[in-house]
Amino acid sequence: MAKDVMIYGEVADGQLAAITKELLGGARVLADALGEEVAAVFIGGGIAGPAREARAFGANKILTVDHPRLGFYNAELYVPCLKAVVEKEEPRFVLFGHTDAGADLGPTLAFRLDTAIVTDCTDLSVDGKRLIMTKPVYGGAAMAIFTSDDPIQMATVRLKSLTPAERTDVEGTVAPIDFAPGETAPRMKVLDKVAEETEGVKLEDAEVIVSGGRGIGGPEGFKDLEELAKLLKGTVGASRVACDNGWMPSTQQVGLTGTIVAPKLYIALGISGASQHMTGCSHSKVIVAVNKDPNAPIFREAHYGVVGDWKAVLTAFMNKVIAMG
Amino acid sequence: MNIVVCIKEVLDPETPTDSFSIDSANNALVGKGKIAKVLNPFDEQAVEAALRIKDKLGAKVTAISVGKQMDRVVTKKPVFMGADELILLEDEGFADGDSWSTAYAIAAAIRKIGQYDLVICGRQAADSNAGQVGIGIAEFLGLPHVSVARKIDVFDGKARVERVTCNGYETVEVDLPALVTVTNELGQARYPAIQNIRMANKIQPTVWKHTDIDIEANRAGKQGRRQKLLKLFQPVREGACEIVEGETLQEAAENLALVLRKAKIL
Numbered sequence: 001m002a003k004d005v006m007i008y009g010e011v012a013d014g015q016l017a018a019i020t021k022e023l024l025g026g027a028r029v030l031a032d033a034l035g036e037e038v039a040a041v042f043i044g045g046g047i048a049g050p051a052r053e054a055r056a057f058g059a060n061k062i063l064t065v066d067h068p069r070l071g072f073y074n075a076e077l078y079v080p081c082l083k084a085v086v087e088k089e090e091p092r093f094v095l096f097g098h099t100d101a102g103a104d105l106g107p108t109l110a111f112r113l114d115t116a117i118v119t120d121c122t123d124l125s126v127d128g129k130r131l132i133m134t135k136p137v138y139g140g141a142a143m144a145i146f147t148s149d150d151p152i153q154m155a156t157v158r159l160k161s162l163t164p165a166e167r168t169d170v171e172g173t174v175a176p177i178d179f180a181p182g183e184t185a186p187r188m189k190v191l192d193k194v195a196e197e198t199e200g201v202k203l204e205d206a207e208v209i210v211s212g213g214r215g216i217g218g219p220e221g222f223k224d225l226e227e228l229a230k231l232l233k234g235t236v237g238a239s240r241v242a243c244d245n246g247w248m249p250s251t252q253q254v255g256l257t258g259t260i261v262a263p264k265l266y267i268a269l270g271i272s273g274a275s276q277h278m279t280g281c282s283h284s285k286v287i288v289a290v291n292k293d294p295n296a297p298i299f300r301e302a303h304y305g306v307v308g309d310w311k312a313v314l315t316a317f318m319n320k321v322i323a324m325g
Numbered sequence: 326m327n328i329v330v331c332i333k334e335v336l337d338p339e340t341p342t343d344s345f346s347i348d349s350a351n352n353a354l355v356g357k358g359k360i361a362k363v364l365n366p367f368d369e370q371a372v373e374a375a376l377r378i379k380d381k382l383g384a385k386v387t388a389i390s391v392g393k394q395m396d397r398v399v400t401k402k403p404v405f406m407g408a409d410e411l412i413l414l415e416d417e418g419f420a421d422g423d424s425w426s427t428a429y430a431i432a433a434a435i436r437k438i439g440q441y442d443l444v445i446c447g448r449q450a451a452d453s454n455a456g457q458v459g460i461g462i463a464e465f466l467g468l469p470h471v472s473v474a475r476k477i478d479v480f481d482g483k484a485r486v487e488r489v490t491c492n493g494y495e496t497v498e499v500d501l502p503a504l505v506t507v508t509n510e511l512g513q514a515r516y517p518a519i520q521n522i523r524m525a526n527k528i529q530p531t532v533w534k535h536t537d538i539d540i541e542a543n544r545a546g547k548q549g550r551r552q553k554l555l556k557l558f559q560p561v562r563e564g565a566c567e568i569v570e571g572e573t574l575q576e577a578a579e580n581l582a583l584v585l586r587k588a589k590i591l
Contacts, residue, residue, distance in 0.1 A: 074497075075469070075470065076469055100473075100488075100490045100491055103456060103472070103473075104460065104472045104473075107424075107457045107460040107461065108463075108464060110457075111425075111428070111460060111461045111464035111465070115551070116423075116425060116551030117457065118455075118552055119454075119455050119456055119457060120454055120455070120456070132555070136454060137354075137452060137453055137454050137557070138336065138338075138345065138354050138451075138454075139338045139342075139451055139452075139454070140342065141340075141342040141345045141354065141559065142345065142347065142354050142557050142558065142559050142560075143557070143559070143560050144554055144556070144557050145554070145556040145557075145558075146552045146553060146555065147552075147553050147555055148551055148552055148553055149553065150551060187499060187500040187503070188469045188471065188497060188498065188499040188500070188503075189497070190495050190496070190497050191485075191495075191496040191497065191498055192495070192496050193490070193494075193495045193496075194493045194494055194495070194496075195492045196492065196493040196494070202492070204491065232591070240339075250509065250510065253509075256338055256366075256451055256454070257366050257367065257509040258509065264590070265585075265590055265591075272341065273341055273342060274338070274339045274340065274341060274342075275339075275340055275341065275342045276338035276339060276366075278342050279454070282560075286585075286588075286590050288581070288585070289566070294568075297341035297343045297344075299566045299568070300342070300343055300566065301342065301566075302566045303564075303566060303567065304566065304568075304569055304581060304584060304585065305566045305567070305568045305569065306568070306569050306570075306574075306577050306578060306581050307568060307577075308574040308577065308578075309574065312574045312575065312578070313574060313578040313581070314578075315578075316574070316575040316576075316578035316579055317578040317579070317581055317582050319579075320578065320579040320582035320583070321582050324582060324586055324591075
């Protein structure tokens with residue numbers, strides 16, 4: 001009989017990943033509503049130590065599959081491991097972060113278990129015994145609420161969507177599980193993993209993003225945006241048009257086909273508000289829009305706006321911020 | 326070398342968000358006016374990835390899509406870009422599917438095609454934003470898959486794939502046949518070339534109904550759905566946008582700084 005909320009935990013830099021604390025926070029809310037428990041499963045190489053930390057964040061039960069061969073995420077190896085755990089534990093819900101590994105592992109496991117999964121959710125709740133999953137669709141132009149009738153219900157959750165768990169004194173159990181590689185050789189191997197250094201603050205980590213679109217008019221304008229970003233200790237983003245025109249590298253693109261961000265402050269200059277862009281920034285805490293067109297759709301999503309030429313606004317705004325100290 | 330590319334037509338994601346409204350009777354998003362359909366941007370890059378392999382090694386590239394009453398101009402774009410064949414899984418039975426039923430239908434069609442070394446999909450569709458169909462096709466066909474690729478090199482019965490991660494990339498080697506989903510970091514897709522046009526005009530889509538690919542009606546389209554859509558709604562931002570004004574634009578900009586400081590945002 002399926003019960004409990006299981007999360008797929010991840011370790012980053014030898015510690016519990018931020019998304020894992022968020023999943024533990026979300027899973028606790030769901031488990032309390034069900035009157036059930038939270039389990040966390042970790043798969044990897046050298047993860048058993050950091051995984052124990054999940055106890056302090058509310059996991060009643062921690063399961064670890066720790067083996068040097070599992071050092072890199074590889075669906076060929078991870079999916080059978082997790083499938084075995086899920087079939088044994090029979091969780092009611094299984095939650096993943098919508099991460100490099102989770103966004104791949106979740107759907108793969110779902111198809112292999114012949115069950116549904118809803119990906120990139122921004123909110124989860126319980127109705128009776130069913131998981132209610134909310135996610136943006138149509139590039140953020142609408143939100144969809146899904147559920148499923150399958151016995152195991154699964155979701156991947158967008159980063160920074162759930163409130164992270166606080167440290168508690170719930171002391172859960174820890175159970176290592178042996179890694180049993182399948183009979184057949186994996187058809188896929190990860191040769192290496194490369195971190196590419198980006199200059200300054202990364203988009204997804206930035207607390208402030210100063211973003212420009214078609215209205216910026218060329219690469220020179222983005223130098224002004226960089227000045228403001230530097231002043232606010234943030235980074236520069238760009239719309240698809242700005243990147244397609246080569247004004248900014250595609251690594252700085254915010255939107256459906258770029259990076260999805262949720263900074264504390266998103267300043268959009270010369271951006272009209274196409275749905276594919278808004279899906280990338282609509283979860284920002286505060287959106288400030290500057291656009292010379294008072295009817296630009298971005299003003300419907302922004303919290304604060306100024307109607308006028310972005311360059312004049314940027315210069316005066318920067319001077320004022322410096323003057324305010 | 327035979328490559329199958331999966332494509333989907335979507336409402337143009339460059340459309341402003343306020344051009345849509347919800348048809349709550351049908352739980353569907355509709356345009357307030359007519360909204361153009363385009364090829365899903367990630368699928369355009371999937372076609373590009375296939376054509377880059379074709380340019381280098383030679384390959385037959387077959388594009389495939391599923392739905393009802395699909396736009397013939399949009400779905401034919403891969404052929405104008407240089408694909409050799411277009412298969413449309415098209416009948417009422419395919420309407421309103423989810424990731425599960427779509428992947429099931431495409432996998433059945435690929436089985437019918439028979440010859441394939443590589444299946445390439447976009448990482449996700451611009452409308453459903455799910456990123457499941459490619460993975461599902463791989464699972465139904467029993468193929469290994471690599472998701473979110475920015476580069477695919479084929480050699481010696483293998484593909485070497487660069488998979489994009491949050492801070493860089495991984496190099497993954499996978500035995501063929503395999504499925505790869507591609508992401509925008511692959512780079513700009515080519516424009517349809519003049520020299521392809523005459524050839525492309527001659528290529529007519531092959532249309533298969535669900536009975537042609539031998540799938541049960543209860544696994545196709547709406548009947549095959551696993552995800553139950555309870556509600557579709559447009560998020561309403563609490564409180565309208567506060568337009569900050571001033572005697573001059575400069576003053577408005579200064580007032581913006583003051584307002585943000587007062588709200589403890591700066």
